[in-house]
Amino acid sequence: MVKISDVARESGTSPATVSRVLNKNDRVDPELVRRVVSAADRLGYRPNALARNLRRQRTSLWLLIISDIEDSFFTSVARGVEDVAQRNGFSVVLCNADEDESKEMQYVELAASELAAGVILSPHSARTHVERLASSSIPLVLIDRSLSTPVDFVTSDSRGGARAATEHLLQQGWRRPACITGPRSAETAELRRAGYEDALEAAGIRTKRIVHEPFHIDGGRTGAAQLLDRGKPPDALFVANSALAMGALEELWSRGLRPGSDIGLITFDDVPWARFTDPPISVVAQPAYQVGARAAQMLVERINGSLQGKPRKIVLETELVVRASSRRALPPADRGASAGKTAIKGAHLAVADTSRT
């Protein structure tokens, strides 16, 4: 391994000068710069980040800890984070906590012990993480789900989106809606349930029909099965995320129930394949890329100190995308090729500000 002292010797100068040249800090004599650069080049010198980090007591690495790498919401978030990070000279590495609290903790520990420049986290629960990072004074921005502790936070309006989705179902003439949501420990699950209930209450519907399941495909399957096996089964489903939606869809399919004709269906998250299902699925679209980008922007500002004071909270608007699965009126004849094209897109929610701080 060729080190800085080798370059110094080769260029007939001192380690200090080489360091200065490499970090293009001070005004060094142009002639020396030339000599150092050429020497470094000739020797194939590569700075050792480990030594630099230890000396500087900081890195330029961000950890983005997400709860499920197979959820397209989070992969879109990741792209938003990466774009902003790159523009600001940070590298992002992704950590998949996999909805597992101990893995999450492990990655938080990694961030702390490796002195990450910043962390963006979608917390499973537990505020211990926050304290751990705070004690190492590593800036943290939460996404998707908040914690009781006040921390910078970016999310989208789950409750408003859920309410709009449910109201849409009711407007379409579905009369016995039900809700498949995530576990009580997940904030987004509870908010989406609450939005669903908001709509029911506003419409004077007393029977709630709610099931809580893990945010996985199996949860969607068993949740749908439970609801459909009841004495008075629902005629429409509001499903709180895309993994649950896949399970629910599978269950409907296996019972020969066709969304749009036999049962109404609307779900959270505009996954890329929602247009290709039979029939296309109506969704509440979250601005996932923006969630990531805004979170990254906040992190940059915390790191460089331009954002100070108490934590900010940003809530982004969702968008209702109406396709065939939620429309009651759709006649069976109108299936197939035309179904994809007739999808209405863009009914913006009336609820909530674009972003409040």
Add this chain to the structure above:
Amino acid sequence: MVKISDVARESGTSPATVSRVLNKNDRVDPELVRRVVSAADRLGYRPNALARNLRRQRTSLWLLIISDIEDSFFTSVARGVEDVAQRNGFSVVLCNADEDESKEMQYVELAASELAAGVILSPHSARTHVERLASSSIPLVLIDRSLSTPVDFVTSDSRGGARAATEHLLQQGWRRPACITGPRSAETAELRRAGYEDALEAAGIRTKRIVHEPFHIDGGRTGAAQLLDRGKPPDALFVANSALAMGALEELWSRGLRPGSDIGLITFDDVPWARFTDPPISVVAQPAYQVGARAAQMLVERINGSLQGKPRKIVLETELVVRASSRRALPPADRGASAGKTAIKGAHLAVADTSRT
């Protein structure tokens, strides 16, 4: 920041002993262990990984550099890698190169300068990466795509899978197949095209009908459009990955062409939603999790030295999953609920060994 010397003082011993206790290496007096542990606990001591890494000249971090985080093939690979890494005491961070060579280079550089314990990479092209890592003697395992330089490598049998898929189309009675594959620079794209051609040649079909497009949804759209606009359009499509498949599906949809009845369709990669499309899509399934797990296993063995000598190559079998989109016989009446259930699964390929070394 509380450091090892603080713990030493607090427990009335030396830094060396504290270090030994923390790394549970030597046989230290149980009484001392107790005192050290309790002192560390009391002071809230956290080891500084930066210092440790610098001293040891190694880390326990793996970089997994993938070409597209939104491709479910790679997210499944990631889970395979993570499971094996965790069992062996390594942390995995994911880097999304986004099919961008300069980003990929950047992450390789990160791995080298941070002295990663190992790297798993799906290379976009360029063998410079390999040399860079080799010069820092960081073990590397390639996945999905190989390079001209010999390096440990795990993939699945693209060519065999493509051939089997195409043969299946022909057996179903489709007569004018076409192929939408990726760019010529992508090895998997070329192998799948080759497998497609193998089947055509074996069947004595002379007209190849092949288009090369970027591995993105737009590529699928324009690729399909090009083929369908020809004087003699194809009556069946073999599509080389899932992003392309989405675009192709969109194009078919917009022209009112229904897979299975109007046109045959089979694609690479068993994405979770392939069962939910209209109609369900036949696919060549890659053992993505296994690709990741096997690659990780090789990396472990390279790191601990139990695997030595020249690079190994592992080629895993693919699986043909036949659903409705490729079956010509499917009568229009058999749509809807039953279509998902009647899917045949499991026709194993006759080609290739399970894994050769």
Add this chain to the structure above:
DNA sequence: ATGAAAGCGCTAACAC
């Protein structure tokens, strides 16, 4: 503008 020197926190020889 440049160099000398200290030291970031830890581990691994080496001595006892």
Add this chain to the structure above:
DNA sequence: GTGTTAGCGCTTTCAT
């Protein structure tokens, strides 16, 4: 079995 000590490669005062 435990302590002493040197030093990983770099940056950054502090002199000059």
